[in-house]
Amino acid sequence: MLKGKTIVLxxxxxxxxxxxxxxxxxxxxAGADVRVIMTVSATKFVAPLTFQTLSRHDVAIDTFDEKDASVVSHINxxxxxxxxxxxxxxxxIIAKxxxxxxxxxxxxxxxxxEAPIFIAPAMNVHMYAHPAVADNMRLLRERGVQFIEPGVGQLACGYVGKGRLAEPEEIAAxxxxxxxxxxxxxGKKVLVxxxxxxxxxxxxRYITNDSSGKMGFAIAxxxxxxGAHVTVVAANTSAAVPAGVGVVRVESTQNMLDAVLARFAETDIVIKAAAPADYRPAHRSEQKIKKKDETMTLELVKNPDIIETLGKLKTNQFTIGFAAETNDGERYAMEKLNKKNCDLLVLNDVTMAGAGFGTDTNIVKxxxxxxxxxxxxxLxxxxxxxxxLEIAAERLEGRGGSEA
Incomplete structure (x- = not known):
């Protein structure tokens, strides 16, 4: 199953x-070509000869121990x-x-x-729960690193809890x-x-909406x-960031547009599942506005339309828009698709039970x-x-075939 795959362990x-x-x-x-790198500390527990014998390759330990003059070992x-x-x-190593x-x-x-990275942690239960370790793992998840969760049980230090290395069979699976x-x-680059x-x-104080990010994160x-290389441009979210994807955090609609445009030229598929604010305050106060009168008038100005901007700029990119509607959904969806030059438009009626913001399910056309x-x-x-994504993949495949 793993024949022809090179795995650095x-x-x-x-x-x-x-x-x-x-x-x-x-x-x-299983057929993999396994290349082992050990830290000096690891060699105190298991001899490098063990891994050399099992992998049938030299074990790399010292950055400066170059055995092949034709390559730089760590880069190779x-x-x-x-x-x-x-x-x-x-x-x-997680902190590093x-x-x-x-x-x-x-x-x-x-x-x-630039290969995908899987991390299988193993440490004392209190170390695993320490805020610094938890924060480092969160940061790595946001960068696309995938974790294989440790097990719960008796640890070598005598404690019982979460921190045991997952079993070799689990990691291999x-x-x-x-x-x-x-x-x-x-091979596709997808931006969500x-x-x-x-x-x-x-x-x-600020203006926002009820979007949780769940739909965008599910797509990512x-x-x-x-198999895609995925980047998520995420604004205000309450859902957990998925493992294995890169995340760029933004705040405003303009911030989101800038982040998307910076990556647009190198992107194959853009899926606009965010709910950007249509308007912003005309004037942002640098200090907290004090309560004075019985009423306050807030002047709003229109924000840039991200998906419409992309529709005007795109060359070969496949763009997918979302429309959250409360009435006349199909008419608005087709108008939005044509006006904003989308390849696909996903409509969901946010008034329906089980659809829209904050739910774990959706009902779409x-x-x-x-x-x-x-x-x-x-669903x-x-x-x-x-x-x-299956529909998008089929359309992309058809587009490639027609060009060939």
């Missing part, structure tokens, strides 16, 4: 190193990897990667690789699922917007599973220039995202 200094040897063996037996390892797996991953520290062979290779899943969007933008009135997660493509019943947002 990073092994850091923890008692769970012995499980990494079993993982190395399983991956090699970084470039050759189809996947990088760190197991066990200590709090130390989160903060860009490159002071040994493994951390230097991690900064140089995650890796096999990663390579085995259909990848209709492999999510959440409601914030327009400041003063330092403590499904696109990642389909998908339109193209010819009219209704499909009407989907109430999970992940399922809606999958169906939408």
């Amino acid at each position: 990073g092994v850091t200094g923890g008692i769970a190193c012995y499980k990494a040897a079993a993982l190395c063996s399983k991956l090699t037996q 390892l970084a470039d050759s990897a189809d996947l990088v797996v760190i197991a066990p991953a200590t709090a130390n 990667l989160a903060h860009g520290i490159a002071d040994d062979m493994l951390s230097t290779t991690l900064l140089a690789t 995650e890796i096999e699922r990663f390579f085995d899943a259909p990848k209709p969007l492999a 917007t999510a959440g409601g933008t914030v327009e400041r009135i003063d330092p403590v 997660e499904e696109a990642k599973e389909m 998908i339109f193209d220039a010819g009219g209704l493509v499909v009407s989907l019943p109430q 999970s947002k992940r399922e809606v995202a999958r169906r939408l």
Whole structure:
């Protein structure tokens, strides 16, 4: 199943190193070309000869121990990897990667690789729960790193709790699922917007809406599973950021437009699932506005229309817009699709139970220039995202075929 895949296995200094040897063996037996990098601390637990024997390759430990003069070892390892797996991953290596520290062979290779990274943490239960460790993991998740959760049980230190390295069979299964899943969007760059933008009135007040970001994040997660390189431009959200995608945080509609435009030229698919504010205050106070009169008049001015701007600028990009409506949805959807030059338009009636903002489900109709493509019943947002992306992938494939 893993034949032809190069997996760089990073092994850091923890008692769970012995499980990494079993993982190395399983991956090699499954056909992978496993290249092992050990930290100096890891060699105190398991001899490098163990991994050399199992992988049939030299084990990299010292950044300056260059065995092949034709390449720079850490760059060669970084470039050759189809996947990088760190197991066990200590709090130390997680912190290094989160903060860009490159002071040994493994951390230097991690900064140089563009391959997906899986991290399997293993540490004391209190270390795993420490705010600094939790924050580092959150930061890495937002950058697209995927975590294989540790197990709960008896730890080597004597504590019982979460922190045990996942079993080699579990880690190997995650890796096999990663390579085995259909990848209709492999090689595509997908940009998704999510959440409601914030327009400041003063330092403590703002205009926003009820968007949670759940739909955008569901699309991002499904696109990642389909093989795409995914970036989410996220405004105000309450949903959890999906693992394995890059996240750019913005506040206002103008911030979101700027972030999207900065990446638009290199993007294959743009999915505008965010709910940007249509208007912003004409004047933003730099100080808190004090309560004085019985009424206050707030003058609003129109914000730039992100999807319409993209529709005017696009060349080969495939653009998908969303329309949240309360009445005359189909008419408004077709008007929006044509006016904003979208390839697909997703309509949801936010007055329907089980649809719209904040829910875990949605009820949508998908339109193209010819009219209704499909009407989907109430489904999970992940399922809606999958169906939408399948349609987009088919259209892209057809577009490529016609050009050939």
